[in-house]
Amino acid sequence: MTSQLSETGLLSAIDRERLPHHIAVIMDGNGRWAQKRRLPRIAGHRAGMRAVRQGVEACRRLGVPYLTLYAFSVENWKRPQAEVDLLMALLREFLKKEMRQMNRYRIRLRVIGRTRELPKAVQQDLRKAIEATKRNTGLTLSLALNYGARAEIVDALRKLVRKLKRSGKGEVSERAISQALYTRGLPDPDLLIRTSGEMRLSNFLLWQAAYAELWVTDTLWPDFTRRDLYQAVLDYQKRERRYGGLGLS
Ligand code: FPP
Numbered sequence: 001m002t003s004q005l006s007e008t009g010l011l012s013a014i015d016r017e018r019l020p021h022h023i024a025v026i027m028d029g030n031g032r033w034a035q036k037r038r039l040p041r042i043a044g045h046r047a048g049m050r051a052v053r054q055g056v057e058a059c060r061r062l063g064v065p066y067l068t069l070y071a072f073s074v075e076n077w078k079r080p081q082a083e084v085d086l087l088m089a090l091l092r093e094f095l096k097k098e099m100r101q102m103n104r105y106r107i108r109l110r111v112i113g114r115t116r117e118l119p120k121a122v123q124q125d126l127r128k129a130i131e132a133t134k135r136n137t138g139l140t141l142s143l144a145l146n147y148g149a150r151a152e153i154v155d156a157l158r159k160l161v162r163k164l165k166r167s168g169k170g171e172v173s174e175r176a177i178s179q180a181l182y183t184r185g186l187p188d189p190d191l192l193i194r195t196s197g198e199m200r201l202s203n204f205l206l207w208q209a210a211y212a213e214l215w216v217t218d219t220l221w222p223d224f225t226r227r228d229l230y231q232a233v234l235d236y237q238k239r240e241r242r243y244g245g246l247g248l249s
Contacts, residue, residue, distance in 0.1 A: 003231065010230035014062065018237055020190035022066035023229070024212065025055060026204055029196025029220030036220075042086045047222030049094055058226035059139055060105055062233065066140045066186055070204050074114065074148035088122050091145070095129045102129075106138030112182035113147035114155070142186065149206035156180035183208055191236045193229070195221040211243050 005013060027048060034044030052069065059067045072087060079087075095109075102109060109129050116123070126145075159180045164170045178184070189205060192212040199216060201209065215232040217224075240247050 003234070005231075005234075007227045007230065010227060010234055011061075014230060014234055015237055016063065019062060019064055020213075020233060020236055021064070022068065022187045022189040022191075023059060023064055023232075024068040024070070024189035024192045024205055024209065026070045026192070026194040026202060027051070027221040027224075028194060028198055028202075030222055032196060033220040033222040041083055042090075044220075044222055045083075045087055045090055049090055051222050051224040052094070053098075054225045055229055056107065056139065056141060058229035060107070061226070062230070064139070064233075066142070066189075068112070068142040068144060068183075068186070068189065068205070070144045070147065070202075072113075072145045072147070073203060074146055074151055075203070077146075088119055091143075092122060092125050095125045099129060099132060102133050102141075103136065106136040107133060108136040108138070108140045109133045110140055110142040110186075111145055112142050112152070113145045114151060115145060117146050140186070142183070144204070147182075148203045149201075150203060152182055153177075153207060155182070177207065181207060188212065190241075191215060191232060193217070193232050195219055195224055211241070213239055213241065 030044035030048040031041045034041050111126050156177055188208045189212045192209050192214050194216045197218040213236050215235060219228055
């Protein structure tokens with residue numbers, strides 16, 4: 001649902017008492033954005049990096065405490081090597097360029113995914129950025145890198161089984177699984193945004209998004225602005241969340 005409200009209009013229509021605590025985003029459409037302009041795909045990814053700033057800024061301005069971005073999936077290795085290399089280079093550039101701003105705005109960086117399979121230089125930059133921002137108390141920005149929700153659940157179950165075998169203690173419960181996921185410590189997302197019109201979860205946060213509200217826009221990720229995020233939050237606030245109940249109190 002889109003409205004004609006301006007960015008300021010949207011901002012003032014949002015109820016700050018009922019903000020989503022955690023917004024997760026499937027950033028899709030970089031390739032199509034580039035194709036429409038007869039540009040190489042990587043130009044779309046570069047423009048996508050600018051949209052990342054918009055999303056982060058919007059959450060920061062609103063006071064949303066957690067934002068998680070699907071930046072590279074376990075399936076993305078199947079893309080041409082040159083595109084994968086450029087995506088990794090862009091990520092390193094982002095970490096280098098944004099570090100000062102992240103500390104200025106007290107943003108804490110976190111990564112979810114099979115990070116040990118990422119190129120060593122990327123792992124090193126990520127470690128540095130996480131370390132440099134770990135005391136920040138503002139927005140927690142989680143980047144999903146080499147992430148797949150099924151892989152995450154497999155890894156979590158392996159962890160639980162190892163613990164059980166080692167100590168003979170432990171349980172298999174929703175709580176234990178949640179705590180063994182990469183997202184341990186993060187609240188479940190309340191709002192899941194997907195750009196470029198596709199109605200799919202694409203193996204993103206399958207466990208955690210069980211009760212998330214989905215908001216899909218036709219806007220391609222590189223065109224995504226703060227205004228789009230405010231619109232998503234406003235629409236989210238108009239929905240009734242019932243968690244399987246009747247919503248009566
Ligand atoms: C999906 O578009 C996007 C990605 C696979 C990568 C996301 C990367 C960025 C937004 C840029 C860098 C990000 C950070 C955090 C530095 P697509 O290529 O699948 O688009 P298409 O479906 O139109 O081909």
